[in-house]
Amino acid sequence: MRVFSLTVTSVACAAGLLWSSVAQADWRELVKEETGDYYFDQASVMSIHVSRLAWTLADLPHAGKTASGATYQSVMVRWRLYCRNDTIIQLAVSYFEKPMGKGKEVEKEDFLEWRSREMAIRPSTYLAALKNEVCSARSVAG
Numbered sequence: 001m002r003v004f005s006l007t008v009t010s011v012a013c014a015a016g017l018l019w020s021s022v023a024q025a026d027w028r029e030l031v032k033e034e035t036g037d038y039y040f041d042q043a044s045v046m047s048i049h050v051s052r053l054a055w056t057l058a059d060l061p062h063a064g065k066t067a068s069g070a071t072y073q074s075v076m077v078r079w080r081l082y083c084r085n086d087t088i089i090q091l092a093v094s095y096f097e098k099p100m101g102k103g104k105e106v107e108k109e110d111f112l113e114w115r116s117r118e119m120a121i122r123p124s125t126y127l128a129a130l131k132n133e134v135c136s137a138r139s140v141a142g
Contacts, residue, residue, distance in 0.1 A: 025041035025043065025044060025055060025057075025101075026041060026042070026043060027039035027040070027041055027057050027100065027101075028040055028041070028042055028133075030056070030126050030129040030130055030133065031126045031129050033126070034061070035060075035061075036058045036059055036060045036061060037058070037059040038056060038057070038058050038059075038126035038129070038130075039056065039057040039058075039059075040054055040055065040056045040057070040130055040133060040134070041054070041055045041056075041057075042133070045133075045134045048080075050082065050083070050084065051080050051081060051082050051083070052080070052081045052083060052134045052135060053078065053079070053080055053081075053091075054078075054079050054081065054130060054134045055076060055077070055078055055079075056076070056077050056079060056126070056130060057074060057075070057076050057077075057100065057101055058074060058075045058076075058077070058126075059073070059074050059099045059100060060072075060073055060074065060075070064095075066095050066106065066107045068107060070095065070097075070106035070107050071097065071106070072095035072096055072097055072106050072107070073096065073097060073098055073099050073103075074095075074096045074098065074099050074100055074101050074102070075093060075094070075095055075096070076093070076094045076096065076101050077090055077091075077092065077093050077094075078090075078091040078092040078093075079091065079127075079130070080113065081121075081130070081131055081134060081135065082118065083131065083134075083135035086120060086121045086131065087118040087119060087120055087121065088118065088119055088121050088127055088131075089111075089113060089117050089118050089119070090111055090117075090119075091110070091111055091113060092108070092109065092110045092111065093108065093109050093111075094107070094108040095107045095108070
């Protein structure tokens with residue numbers, strides 16, 4: 001019983017440390033648009049085989065509503081980018097009640113990763129700016 005308790009405690013602590021490092025990220029500006037200001041966390045960029053993982057943050061000019069009706073002002077998204085074929089997959093999304101990922105996380109969703117869910121990275125978008133930043137060898141953390 002004690003081993004189970006220690007395992008649960010260590011897993012919870014590890015998850016808390018992982019989340020706190022994302023929530024306390026050093027956000028670098030990607031682009032400013034009418035639809036919002038977009039940032040990415042360079043320290044979160046990881047190279048996984050032929051892809052890159054990265055977190056983005058969108059600050060909205062006006063509060064939005066989730067499908068369940070919760071009000072939010074910023075959105076944090078985890079992406080997998082395929083640099084060579086200009087595609088991207090959304091892995092997770094979190095909605096926050098205040099700008100810059102602050103305040104209460106009002107809703108979150110994790111997605112199953114399927115190659116068929118890949119989306120093309122359109123030119124002149126914040127995702128194109130993200131690709132330019134994370135697909136260079138100098139931007140990969142670790």
